[in-house]
Amino acid sequence: MKILEVNKLTDFKHLNLFLTKYKDKIGNIKSWIFASRSYSPNVMMKITNTLEENAPIADNLIPSDMSLIYKPNAVVIVPFHVDYQKIVIIKEFRVPLGNYQYGFPAGLMDRGEELEETAARELKDETGLEIVSIIKKSPTIYSSSGMTDESISLVYATCKGEPSIKWNEESEDITVIMVSPKEAEILLANPEIKFDVKSWIVLSIFAQTGKI
Amino acid sequence: MKILEVNKLTDFKHLNLFLTKYKDKIGNIKSWIFASRSYSPNVMMKITNTLEENAPIADNLIPSDMSLIYKPNAVVIVPFHVDYQKIVIIKEFRVPLGNYQYGFPAGLMDRGEELEETAARELKDETGLEIVSIIKKSPTIYSSSGMTDESISLVYATCKGEPSIKWNEESEDITVIMVSPKEAEILLANPEIKFDVKSWIVLSIFAQTGKI
Numbered sequence: 001m002k003i004l005e006v007n008k009l010t011d012f013k014h015l016n017l018f019l020t021k022y023k024d025k026i027g028n029i030k031s032w033i034f035a036s037r038s039y040s041p042n043v044m045m046k047i048t049n050t051l052e053e054n055a056p057i058a059d060n061l062i063p064s065d066m067s068l069i070y071k072p073n074a075v076v077i078v079p080f081h082v083d084y085q086k087i088v089i090i091k092e093f094r095v096p097l098g099n100y101q102y103g104f105p106a107g108l109m110d111r112g113e114e115l116e117e118t119a120a121r122e123l124k125d126e127t128g129l130e131i132v133s134i135i136k137k138s139p140t141i142y143s144s145s146g147m148t149d150e151s152i153s154l155v156y157a158t159c160k161g162e163p164s165i166k167w168n169e170e171s172e173d174i175t176v177i178m179v180s181p182k183e184a185e186i187l188l189a190n191p192e193i194k195f196d197v198k199s200w201i202v203l204s205i206f207a208q209t210g211k212i
Numbered sequence: 213m214k215i216l217e218v219n220k221l222t223d224f225k226h227l228n229l230f231l232t233k234y235k236d237k238i239g240n241i242k243s244w245i246f247a248s249r250s251y252s253p254n255v256m257m258k259i260t261n262t263l264e265e266n267a268p269i270a271d272n273l274i275p276s277d278m279s280l281i282y283k284p285n286a287v288v289i290v291p292f293h294v295d296y297q298k299i300v301i302i303k304e305f306r307v308p309l310g311n312y313q314y315g316f317p318a319g320l321m322d323r324g325e326e327l328e329e330t331a332a333r334e335l336k337d338e339t340g341l342e343i344v345s346i347i348k349k350s351p352t353i354y355s356s357s358g359m360t361d362e363s364i365s366l367v368y369a370t371c372k373g374e375p376s377i378k379w380n381e382e383s384e385d386i387t388v389i390m391v392s393p394k395e396a397e398i399l400l401a402n403p404e405i406k407f408d409v410k411s412w413i414v415l416s417i418f419a420q421t422g423k424i
Contacts, residue, residue, distance in 0.1 A: 001305040001307075001385045003307070003310045006310075009222070009224075010221070010222060010229060012221075012229070012245050014245060015229065015245050015246065015247060015359055016229075017222060017224070017227065017228075017229055017247070018308075020307050020308070020310070022307055024382055024383050024385070025382070025385045026382055028382065030383060032307040032308070033224050033226060033227050034227065034307065034308035035227060035229070035247035035359065035360065036308070037359065074358075093213040094354075094357040094358065095213075095215070095232050095234055095244035095246065096230075096232070096244070096246035096248070096357055096358070096359065096360055096361045097354060097357050097361055098215045098218075098232075101354060101357050103357070106358075138407075138412055138416075139403065139407070139412075140406075141406075141407045141408060141409045141412045142306075142309060142313060142315075142406065142407070142408045142409065143355055143356040143408075143409055144355040144356060144360070144362055144364075144408070144409075145306040145308055145309050145313050145315070145408055146286075146306065146308070146318075147227055147247065147249065147308065147360065147362060148247065148308055148356070148359065148360065149308045149309055150356055150359060152356075152409065154409075154412070154413070170236055170237070170238055170240065171236050171242060173213045173236070173237045191351065194352075194353075194354065195350075195351070195353045195354070196353060196354045196355075196356075196357055197353045197354065197355055197356075197364065197366075197409065197410060198409060198413065200350055200351075200353045200366070201366070201410065201413045201414065202413065204350075205417050205423075208423075209421060209423065211417075211420075211421065
């Protein structure tokens with residue numbers, strides 16, 4: 001398989017559609033539309049393809065800050081409260097769903113931020129809690145690569161403090177919830193609750209094993 | 213928070229952008245753009261909002277097949293091979309990433325299909341394996357609800373047979389891989405490999421506990 005070209009189809013600020021032309025494994029030229037938060041996934045793709053062929057990279061394809069292309073779009077925090085010995089989740093209104101969803105605190109990385117900084121900032125903003133220590137971090141992983149190049153890093157961290165929504169932004173409508181393994185089991189059994197993929201998997205394991 | 217209206221911004225076949233106008237918690241009117249595979253998330257949202265207010269639903273807002281709005285877009289299979297006692301993953305070329313990604317077999321639900329049917333069909337097509345029994349199923353859960361209403365169900369299943377890619381479609385470029393907990397640990401430690409979110413979380417737990 002080989003990417004031939006990527007073209008931007010829309011011109012919105014935060015999210016756009018892109019059309020990729022690619023050659024499939026038997027040589028047919030095909031197209032694929034995907035959504036991206038990036039200004040231009042084009043650059044990253046050309047570099048990726050070039051690297052795979054071990055060919056030199058043309059200077060004009062290298063972004064000025066190479067580190068940007070290896071950073072995820074967003075950080076998702078899996079917070080474990082050291083005093084309560086519970087996982088922290090948030091019930092948050094999600095506009096694309098037109099409804100409330102249970103998930104983990106998360107946010108887009110600001111330019112120049114490290115994973116730990118984004119994690120600490122978003123955890124504080126969304127829950128009022130403070131990170132005690134980082135348990136583990138995922139590499140850059142992909143949310144749903146059939147339809148988007150969106151990437152995240154999962155940051156598992158212990159945290160402390162009392163939950164508060166006083167640092168929420170106006171556009172955020174959040175309730176902070178802390179759950180034991182038993183409470184996780186009860187939430188998961190409630191058919192009225194909408195979970196995001198990450199929180200559903202992590203809470204299922206937590207309910208089953210007490211581990212994160 | 214309240215959704216006021218949802219408008220379709222593009223008109224492509226498989227994926228489109230939508231603009232939602234909503235009222236935030238202090239009454240400001242704001243907008244949010246998201247991507248959707250659905251023909252029209254509008255209907256579902258209006259129903260959701262109406263239901264929350266306990267008001268009657270206007271007939272013209274109810275789709276003819278109500279079950280459709282509760283089904284996920286796609287099924288993602290977490291296959292555990294009974295003879296090898298290993299988790300099955302696939303290395304697959306993903307056009308939006310312009311690269312290979314390690315993840316689980318998955319596919320969009322066809323109209324009229326049940327979760328188990330989609331799971332069996334996609335597992336066969338992508339890996340050549342057959343489902344022995346369903347271990348557990350998630351409800352409809354959301355891939356990345358800040359940018360899309362895309363939903364999936366995770367179907368954990370035991371499977372049997374010899375891996376084969378002879379049922380792959382032309383557009384698919386897949387390698388089937390089976391991993392023990394130790395092999396999962398080795399893959400996860402390889403910085404060259406791109407994982408999707410679901411496989412990274414499940415393999416991490418499997419490496420750590422031997423459980424799925």
